[in-house]
Amino acid sequence: MMLRRLNNGVTSRSLTMATGMGLSIAGRCFQQSRRSSLPAVKETMMMVAPTFCMSRRGFSLQPLRHMRGVKWVKPVTSPMNYGGDNTGGGSTADSLTPYVRQHLSRVYGLLAAGTAVAGIGSFLMFSTPLGKAMPFWLPMVGGFVPLLWLSFAPPQDPNLKLALFFSFTVLEGMALAPLVAITMAKGVLGTAIVLTGAVFFGFSAAALLAPRASLLALQGPLFGMLMGMVAISILNLFYPTAFAHSLILYGGLALFSLFVSVDTQAMIERARCGAGDHVQDALQMFLNVVNIFVRIAQILGSMDR
Numbered sequence: 001m002m003l004r005r006l007n008n009g010v011t012s013r014s015l016t017m018a019t020g021m022g023l024s025i026a027g028r029c030f031q032q033s034r035r036s037s038l039p040a041v042k043e044t045m046m047m048v049a050p051t052f053c054m055s056r057r058g059f060s061l062q063p064l065r066h067m068r069g070v071k072w073v074k075p076v077t078s079p080m081n082y083g084g085d086n087t088g089g090g091s092t093a094d095s096l097t098p099y100v101r102q103h104l105s106r107v108y109g110l111l112a113a114g115t116a117v118a119g120i121g122s123f124l125m126f127s128t129p130l131g132k133a134m135p136f137w138l139p140m141v142g143g144f145v146p147l148l149w150l151s152f153a154p155p156q157d158p159n160l161k162l163a164l165f166f167s168f169t170v171l172e173g174m175a176l177a178p179l180v181a182i183t184m185a186k187g188v189l190g191t192a193i194v195l196t197g198a199v200f201f202g203f204s205a206a207a208l209l210a211p212r213a214s215l216l217a218l219q220g221p222l223f224g225m226l227m228g229m230v231a232i233s234i235l236n237l238f239y240p241t242a243f244a245h246s247l248i249l250y251g252g253l254a255l256f257s258l259f260v261s262v263d264t265q266a267m268i269e270r271a272r273c274g275a276g277d278h279v280q281d282a283l284q285m286f287l288n289v290v291n292i293f294v295r296i297a298q299i300l301g302s303m304d305r
Contacts, residue, residue: 092265093208095272103271103278110162110282114169115289121173122180131177139174146171150283161279168283172290179297188300195300196293203257207264215262216269222262225255249295256291263288 096104125131125139146164155161183189207215229252236244267281 090212091209092212092268095212096208096268097272100268100271100276103276103281104268106278107267107281107285110165110278111285111289114165114282114286117166118169118173118176118286118290121170122177123173125174125177126181131174134174136175136178139171139177143168143171143175150280154277154280158279165279165283169286172286176290176294179294183297183301186301188297192293192297192300195296196289199253199257199292199296200260200289203260204264207261210261210265213265213269215265218258218262219266222255222258225251229255249299253292253295253299256288256295260285260288260292 121139125134146168149155150161150164150168155164180189183192229248232244233248236248263281263284267276267284270276270281
């Protein structure tokens with residue numbers, strides 16, 4: 001019987017550009033550190049003996065916090081596990097049940113809405129008198145309020161959770177306004193958006209085509225790399241070097257692209273076991289998208305010099 005480890009909690013440049021990246025990479029750290037602080041659990045890949053989904057030990061307190069009132073996690077006999085390949089031998093896409101597909105639709109729908117709201121926030125920041133008069137650091141500082149709330153004390157009211165999510169996305173968009181304005185001036189904003197979408201969909205598709213839960217073992221190493229990148233980013237603020245800047249850009253692009261694949265498989269496994277939270281999953285994916293976009297925009301902007 002094959003066993004996989006799954007951590008089941010849900011979850012650097014010039015001054016004008018540092019605000020947006022600072023908030024997005026901090027959010028990624030908050031989500032990932034909460035996950036890493038929880039004990040790793042073993043998941044049985046052969047669903048004939050579904051010890052992961054049928055054992056309370058297969059869940060940390062965090063997902064249950066989003067399911068207050070739920071006495072037990074959903075067993076393999078639950079309708080959410082019907083309609084997919086439960087043998088554990090196929091791809092992730094083959095194992096998707098109707099319930100999981102519905103969860104993914106909600107996640108990606110909310111992600112699309114949050115991205116659109118971020119775009120509106122960015123536009124308002126540099127196109128309105130109030131936005132132009134606002135200190136560039138204010139949206140970043142304000143964004144930590146909904147981010148920390150959602151990450152460590154998520155409310156049970158779904159409407160409040162959505163309000164916090166959209167509050168964070170609009171503030172993140174406002175924090176990214178200087179970078180957006182620069183890329184617009186250089187004529188590379190459209191290219192950056194298209195490439196960001198291509199990277200996101202490409203690595204999401206890779207996660208679905210890969211064997212089920214095969215990428216979850218990368219969570220620990222990726223988190224270690226994330227912490228290393230944070231340290232390099234801080235050092236680069238005080239002792240800037242071209243090598244460190246390139247490492248933050250290109251290494252960060254590769255890192256957050258891999259996070260897309262790993263997070264895709266992780267949220268699928270949580271949904272299969274009844275611990276899915278579409279707001280938390282959308283927030284995690286939104287942070288990945290922002291970090292990818294920021295790096296692609298900077299790379300394209302540097303090529304235009």
